[in-house]
Amino acid sequence: MEIGPILASLRKHRIPALLIVLEIALACAVLCNAVFMIGARAGEIRLSDAIDEQGLSVVTLTGADPERASSEIPRNLDALRRIPGVQAVAVLNTMPLSGNGWNVNFTTRPDMKPTDKGSINSNIYLMSEGADRALGLRLKQGRMFGSEDYASSTMGATFAPETHVAIVSERLAGRLWPGQSALGRKMYMDKYWYQVVGVVADVLRPTRAGAGLPGIYDTVFFPMQPTDVLNYYVLRSAPADRDRVARQAEDTLARLDPGAVAEGKTFVDMRGDFFSGASSMVWMLVLVCVVMLAVTAFGIVGLTSFWVAQRRRQIGIRRAVGARRGHILSYFRTENFLLSAAGVALGMVLAFGINLYLMQHYEVDRMPWYYLPGGAIALWLLGQAAVYGPAHRAAMVPPVEATRSG
Amino acid sequence: MFGYYLDLALRSLRRNKALTALMVLAIALGIGACMTTLTVLHVLSGDPIPGRSTQLYYPQLDPRDMDGYRPEDDPPAQVTWIDGMNLLHARRADRQALMTGGAVPIQPAQSAIEPFFEDARYTTADFFPMFDVPMLYGHAWNQADDEGSARVAVISRKLNDKLFQGKDSTGQTLLMNDVAFRIVGVLDSWRVTPHFYDLNNGSYSEDEGVYLPLTTAKDLKLARNGSTDCWGKGSDPDHMDTAPCVWLQLWVQLDTPAKVAAYKTFLVHYSQEQKTLGRFQRPPNVRLDDVMGWLDFNKVVPGDVRLQAWLALGFLLVCLVNTVGLMLAKFLRRSAELGVRRALGASRREVFMQLLVESGVIGLTGGVGGLLLALLGLWLVRKQPSDYAALAHLDLSMLAATFLLAVGATLLAGLLPAWRACQVTPALQLKSN
Numbered sequence: 114m115e116i117g118p119i120l121a122s123l124r125k126h127r128i129p130a131l132l133i134v135l136e137i138a139l140a141c142a143v144l145c146n147a148v149f150m151i152g153a154r155a156g157e158i159r160l161s162d163a164i165d166e167q168g169l170s171v172v173t174l175t176g177a178d179p180e181r182a183s184s185e186i187p188r189n190l191d192a193l194r195r196i197p198g199v200q201a202v203a204v205l206n207t208m209p210l211s212g213n214g215w216n217v218n219f220t221t222r223p224d225m226k227p228t229d230k231g232s233i234n235s236n237i238y239l240m241s242e243g244a245d246r247a248l249g250l251r252l253k254q255g256r257m258f259g260s261e262d263y264a265s266s267t268m269g270a271t272f273a274p275e276t277h278v279a280i281v282s283e284r285l286a287g288r289l290w291p292g293q294s295a296l297g298r299k300m301y302m303d304k305y306w307y308q309v310v311g312v313v314a315d316v317l318r319p320t321r322a323g324a325g326l327p328g329i330y331d332t333v334f335f336p337m338q339p340t341d342v343l344n345y346y347v348l349r350s351a352p353a354d355r356d357r358v359a360r361q362a363e364d365t366l367a368r369l370d371p372g373a374v375a376e377g378k379t380f381v382d383m384r385g386d387f388f389s390g391a392s393s394m395v396w397m398l399v400l401v402c403v404v405m406l407a408v409t410a411f412g413i414v415g416l417t418s419f420w421v422a423q424r425r426r427q428i429g430i431r432r433a434v435g436a437r438r439g440h441i442l443s444y445f446r447t448e449n450f451l452l453s454a455a456g457v458a459l460g461m462v463l464a465f466g467i468n469l470y471l472m473q474h475y476e477v478d479r480m481p482w483y484y485l486p487g488g489a490i491a492l493w494l495l496g497q498a499a500v501y502g503p504a505h506r507a508a509m510v511p512p513v514e515a516t517r518s519g
Numbered sequence: 520m521f522g523y524y525l526d527l528a529l530r531s532l533r534r535n536k537a538l539t540a541l542m543v544l545a546i547a548l549g550i551g552a553c554m555t556t557l558t559v560l561h562v563l564s565g566d567p568i569p570g571r572s573t574q575l576y577y578p579q580l581d582p583r584d585m586d587g588y589r590p591e592d593d594p595p596a597q598v599t600w601i602d603g604m605n606l607l608h609a610r611r612a613d614r615q616a617l618m619t620g621g622a623v624p625i626q627p628a629q630s631a632i633e634p635f636f637e638d639a640r641y642t643t644a645d646f647f648p649m650f651d652v653p654m655l656y657g658h659a660w661n662q663a664d665d666e667g668s669a670r671v672a673v674i675s676r677k678l679n680d681k682l683f684q685g686k687d688s689t690g691q692t693l694l695m696n697d698v699a700f701r702i703v704g705v706l707d708s709w710r711v712t713p714h715f716y717d718l719n720n721g722s723y724s725e726d727e728g729v730y731l732p733l734t735t736a737k738d739l740k741l742a743r744n745g746s747t748d749c750w751g752k753g754s755d756p757d758h759m760d761t762a763p764c765v766w767l768q769l770w771v772q773l774d775t776p777a778k779v780a781a782y783k784t785f786l787v788h789y790s791q792e793q794k795t796l797g798r799f800q801r802p803p804n805v806r807l808d809d810v811m812g813w814l815d816f817n818k819v820v821p822g823d824v825r826l827q828a829w830l831a832l833g834f835l836l837v838c839l840v841n842t843v844g845l846m847l848a849k850f851l852r853r854s855a856e857l858g859v860r861r862a863l864g865a866s867r868r869e870v871f872m873q874l875l876v877e878s879g880v881i882g883l884t885g886g887v888g889g890l891l892l893a894l895l896g897l898w899l900v901r902k903q904p905s906d907y908a909a910l911a912h913l914d915l916s917m918l919a920a921t922f923l924l925a926v927g928a929t930l931l932a933g934l935l936p937a938w939r940a941c942q943v944t945p946a947l948q949l950k951s952n
Contacts, residue, residue, distance in 0.1 A: 128939055132844040139840060143833040150826070176624045176636060226586065372624065374636050389904045394823055398830070401552060405834050408545050412841035415541060419848030471829075475822045 141460025145488035163314030165249030169380035170359035179341035186339035198354035203244035235331035255311035279307035284330035413499035429514025445504035457489035528877035546885025549838030551892025572810035612771035618642035641736035657689035657704035850940035878933025886925025
């Protein structure tokens with residue numbers, strides 16, 4: 114295909130050609146960034162979590178008398194265990210994605226302060242005996258806590274557990290001791306020290322605190338005897354039973370402790386609540402992208418149709434002097450290809466610039482390079498699809514048009 | 520002439536309905552998306568307490584020890600009990616209130632209502648006049664109640680409706696946390712957005728249901744909601760009045776700029792004095808932001824909301840470029856008609872005006888469509904579970920802005936095609952036919 118004549122004709126229609134280029138460039142820039150944000154948000158929503166999310170129900174109990182916790186917690190657990198369909202129960206200080214973070218800075222050397230740069234902020238989960246089974250924790254190395262660990266661990270005055278054993282997540286183990294086994298090592302928090310006895314598969318934090326998304330798996334587990342800080346009751350059942358179990362568990366605890374407030378929820382709902390902002394953002398972005406692409410496509414159709422209508426006579430002449438329908442078709446396609454190419458080239462630069470701006474002012478990461486050609490190809494395909502109709506109509510112009518005037 | 524142009528515009532728009540619909544739809548979608556996101560942004564970044572916001576200030580001090588000291592750091596976001604009480608009793612501002620958030624179990628006298636938790640604010644007497652809190656029944660407590668840790672409470676209208684069916688409940692007794700409180704006042708409907716005076720429990724959270732004197736809450740050790748930052752020996756929940764922890768918010772009212780400057784100097788002097796006494800260790804580091812400054816400093820408006828506004832603006836731009844292209848096509852296609860008008864004596868200016876009227880009609884129609892889409896969009900936003908969702912309503916100023924934006928943008932978009940179409944040479948157009 115000769116592109117000389119096409120360029121010559123485009124030079125004659127500078128303004129419409131520039132408009133198409135500009136529209137494609139803008140659409141490409143917005144599309145790349147929007148899709149990148151969709152990807153980031155969707156990745157967040159789908160973050161894996163090594164507990165039995167599908168089977169868990171959680172009841173929070175607030176307002177119980179702290180003085181009577183040591184006797185009431187075992188009583189509550191007993192009652193919950195008797196709910197039909199419940200396989201395991203336990204109580205913790207907080208739950209993954211609950212929004213209630215217990216953030217603590219740990220160090221790997223006794224002489225380091227929690228405020229030092231090398232310390233790592235992680236969430237601490239304090240769990241009652243049996244929580245490993247109730248949550249469905251997956252042990253990767255070492256051992257779980259034994260009964261004596263649970264019995265001897267109490268709550269210190271400064272919100273630090275008074276114990277010497279801890280289980281860490283795989284991710285945190287790798288961050289604290291890169292390339293080495295975490296088993297048997299000690300982690301420090303002020304005057305306290307804890308020895309790692311086990312490593313479990315990555316469990317999510319309650320919040321995005323600490324290092325944000327990269328730190329979302331920085332979690333440490335401690336054993337804890339029944340204490341007033343434990344108020345997240347967790348029940349494990351078959352996924353089919355979870356809604357009923359959550360309801361019954363709420364009723365059970367409300368009945369046992371009329372002065373306190375019990376609130377039951379399935380873990381699946383907790384996850385939905387936690388990511389509701391992200392998922393509405395995803396839907397909004399998807400909607401904007403789809404509508405924007407549609408508008409762009411119709412814009413291309415409109416302008417090309419106008420062009421075709423203007424050039425009916427020239428097309429007729431070309432057909433009369435021997436051009437086939439295919440030639441006409443490919444003429445318009447090539448023209449669109451050239452305009453799209455210019456548009457996406459400009460668009461990729463714009464997209465990159467926008468990403469740089471967003472990185473500076475918002476919590477947005479650098480866009481991986483492949484989003485740029487990806488967006489370019491998408492718009493190029495869109496252009497080709499949009500131009501098909503008008504080009505087809507142009508190809509249908511009969512040669513006799515050449516003899517008509519106007 | 521305007522009526523004639525309008526008639527011409529309507530005729531021309533009717534001639535090619537698909538193209539007209541496409542242009543109107545593109546404008547409507549762009550405007551709709553823009554107005555939805557801008558309205559949310561406008562609501563979220565609005566002034567929570569108009570008229571007072573420039574007189575209310577949030578003092579910050581740095582009472583921490585030298586651990587992890589960096590000169591460029593900002594002072595902590597809250598104050599300690601000792602500093603809060605000192606500054607409160609110094610009475611250097613026109614009004615001052617010390618406060619923290621909390622939650623109290625409410626045990627209704629009627630057995631029909633189960634006990635429940637209600638968000639509470641533990642504060643001092645000036646809170647109510649300083650923040651212009653409207654009273655439905657009764658009055659706020661006074662300084663003597665603060666000093667005497669009186670068992671008095673002010674409740675919100677919502678709670679009053681729930682417990683007393685909206686009747687005047689002042690003088691009644693309310694059992695909270697097993698302690699009997701006398702209700703002295705009931706607030707009228709009141710909600711500040713953002714929840715500027717305490718951002719710890721969500722920037723757009725609802726206002727509290729129960730207001731109690733701070734000293735009373737401390738005496739009874741009522742449960743707190745909020746953030747506590749400690750250093751040195753750390754926190755001791757039983758002695759929060761002496762613990763090296765910041766956990767209270769202090770707000771002051773300063774009516775003139777001179778008073779603001781004087782108060783800032785007072786804060787520096789206070790810090791120096793505390794350093795001489797050995798309580799503070801760091802060099803004086805104070806901040807005194809007004810309401811909007813404090814909201815800015817805390818980056819209260821969610822980043823996502825700003826991102827969405829940017830995205831919608833980008834989308835509007837695409838729609839406008841699209842409209843420019845379509846209008847250009849439409850106007851140029853009518854070169855012959857315009858040529859005839861020019862040949863019959865219409866000046867370039869008049870043809871230009873005629874085409875601008877046509878783009879104005881498109882803009883106006885698009886604006887109406889955009890408004891409907893924005894209403895739909897805001898309805899969708901209100902369905903979201905975020906804490907600011909319920910606030911997403913179109914107000915009068917945004918309504919006006921929608922139309923200005925729609926018509927302005929389309930007129931702007933119409934300029935280039937209209938100018939281009941005016942350039943046609945009448946003779947050439949007449950000849951070719």
